[in-house]
Amino acid sequence: MNAGHRRTAHWQTGLRFLSVLAASAAPAMASAQAIEFRSLGEEAVVRDAPSPQGRQLFVLRAGTPLEIIVTQDGWVRVRDPEGSLSWIEGHVLVPRRTVMVSVERASIRREAREDAAVSFEATRNVVLDLVEPAAVGWARVRHRDGVEGYVRVSEVWGL
Secondary structure: OOHHHHHHHHHHHHHHHHHHHHHHHHHHHHHOOOOEEEEEOOOEEEEOOOOOOOOEEEEEOOOOEEEEEEEEOOEEEEEOOOOOEEEEEHHHEEOOOEEEEOOOEEEEEOOOOOOOOEEEEEEOOOEEEEEEEEEOOEEEEEOOOOOEEEEEHHHEEOO
């Protein structure tokens, strides 16, 4: 076999390897989905089943961010900030995005930098409106009083 044929054979072997690798990764990539969050537009009862007859588990306040798991016949399976899974009626969800402070005290800064001046502080479970999607570790948020700033994404839930 001459040098030209060896190079072609190596190249073809490499292509076969890449094809097998791509085919084996395809199922994993197909099952990966982006996480979707929505917020409650009003106070809502969460249930253990997708039905008005489902057992009432607890009540969530308006503005609470929820992770959408699955939608079924007008009901939505959600994960709340505490990690609990439950069902709610889909009409109570709104596209407006909020986040909830998940640490004891979060410093909301005037700029998306650790050394920026603090605009305000928010304590655990405070709900903030998401003004701009998260970028490079920070999200721009607004308090219900109108004050805005940047919070570290590691200090909130709902992104």
